[in-house]
Amino acid sequence: MRSVHVVLPGDVSDVTVPSGGNVYGLRVCRELEGHGWRVHPIALAGAWPRPEAAARAALARTLAALPDGAVVLLDGLVACGVPEVVVPQAHRLRLGVLVHLPLADETGLAPAVAAELDAREKATLRAASAVVVTSPWTAARLARQGFRVHVAPPGTDRAGLAQGSDGASRLLCPAAVTPRKGQDLLVEALAQITDLPWTCTCAGAVRRDPDYVAELRRLIDRSGLTGRVELVGPLSGEQLAAAYAESDLVVLTSRAETYGMVVTEALARGIPVLATAVDAVPETLGRAPDGGVPGLLVPPGDGAAFARALRRWLTEPDLRAELRAAARARRDTLAGWAETTRALADVLETLRRGAS
Structure with missing residues (x-):
C-alpha cells in the first residue's frame, strides 16, 4: 500500500x-x-x-x-x-x-x-x-x-435542512473568536439594530486569543447586548448540528478568509449567509443554478454596512424568502x-x- x-x-x-x-x-x-x-x-x-x-x-x-x-x-x-x-x-x-x-x-x-x-x-x-x-x-x-x-x-457533508426559529431572528456566528474572524465588527453592527428582535450565538474557540475574547466581552457589555449576544465556546457533533438547525442566518465578519468552511456548512443546511466580501468568501458562497446569491455580502471592516444588511434581513420578508430559496438550491451543488x-x-x- x-x-x-x-x-x-x-x-x-x-x-x-x-x-x-x-x-x-x-x-x-x-x-x-x-x-x-x-x-x-x-x-x-x-x-x-x-x-x-x-x-x-x-x-x-x-x-x-x-x-x-x-x-x-x-x-x-x-x-x-x-x-x-x-x-x-x-x-x-x-x-x-x-x-x-x-x-x-x-x-x-x-x-x-x-x-x-x-x-x-x-x-x-x-x-x-x-x-x-x-x-x-x-x-x-x-x-x-x-x-x-x-x-x-x-x-461539505450533506445535512438536513435547518428548521430555524421564526425565520429571521436567530443568528449564528460559527467561528473562532479571534481578530481575523472580526466578532468586534459583528457586535458593532448588532449595537445599531437593538430596536429589532434578534439573538446571536457566537460558537467558536475562545482560547486562541484570550485578550481579544476579554475585550469582546467588555464590548458586548458596553454596547448593552448582554443576553442578546452569547459566546458559547466551541461546539461540535450534535451540539453544533443543533445550533445550525435552530438558526435562521449565519453571519461572518471575517477580516481575512481563504475559504470559509462555515459558509458551505450553512449552505448544506439551506441557511443563507451574511458575510464580508473578503478574499475567497464570495467564491465560496457562490451562486445557485439560476444565478441567485444565497446570502448577502458587504465590504470588509464596515460595521455600519453590516448593520444595514442585518436590518434588511430582519425587516424584508421577501428578501429572506429569496435568499433562503437560493441557499437551498446552492445546497445541491456543493462538492x-x-x-x-x-x-x-x-x-x-x-x-x-x-x-x-
Whole structure:
C-alpha cells in the first residue's frame, strides 16, 4: 500500500480549539485510507508558525527520521515558518506543503513580522515538490508570486435542512473568536439594530486569543447586548448540528478568509449567509443554478454596512424568502469530501512517482 506521512499542528484533535484547517487535516487523513494510502499522522506541539526551539527541534528530528523518498504532506502552519528545518530535507523527501492561510495574511501582524513570515514561507514553498491550497483564491494569490499550485478545496457533508426559529431572528456566528474572524465588527453592527428582535450565538474557540475574547466581552457589555449576544465556546457533533438547525442566518465578519468552511456548512443546511466580501468568501458562497446569491455580502471592516444588511434581513420578508430559496438550491451543488480527497490523492501519487 502507498504510504504518506502527514505532519499536523499539535492541537489538531483538540476540540476546545477547532479550526477549519484542523477539520480539513483530520478529515483527509481519514479519507485517504479509502483511496489506497496508509496514512501516518504526526501531530507536533508548538507555537506555529513561530515555534520555540524545542518545537523546531522536534520537527527536525521527525523529518530526519523518515526514510529517503518518503512522501510527506506538511501542514503549512507547521512548515512555512521554519525553512531552516524543512529545506535541508527537501532533497531526500518528497515534500508537499498544504497552505490554508498564507502566513503574512494573519490579522494584526506588525509589518516587519509579516514580511519575515512571507520570506520564510516563500523559501519553504520553493523547496517543496508540491504546493497544495484549499481554494482557487489562494491558488491565484500564490500563482502571482510565481508558484505552481494544486487546489483541493474542503468538502461539505450533506445535512438536513435547518428548521430555524421564526425565520429571521436567530443568528449564528460559527467561528473562532479571534481578530481575523472580526466578532468586534459583528457586535458593532448588532449595537445599531437593538430596536429589532434578534439573538446571536457566537460558537467558536475562545482560547486562541484570550485578550481579544476579554475585550469582546467588555464590548458586548458596553454596547448593552448582554443576553442578546452569547459566546458559547466551541461546539461540535450534535451540539453544533443543533445550533445550525435552530438558526435562521449565519453571519461572518471575517477580516481575512481563504475559504470559509462555515459558509458551505450553512449552505448544506439551506441557511443563507451574511458575510464580508473578503478574499475567497464570495467564491465560496457562490451562486445557485439560476444565478441567485444565497446570502448577502458587504465590504470588509464596515460595521455600519453590516448593520444595514442585518436590518434588511430582519425587516424584508421577501428578501429572506429569496435568499433562503437560493441557499437551498446552492445546497445541491456543493462538492463532498470525496472530491477533495481525490484531488489530494492525485497530488500525493505525483509525489510518489517523483514528479512535481
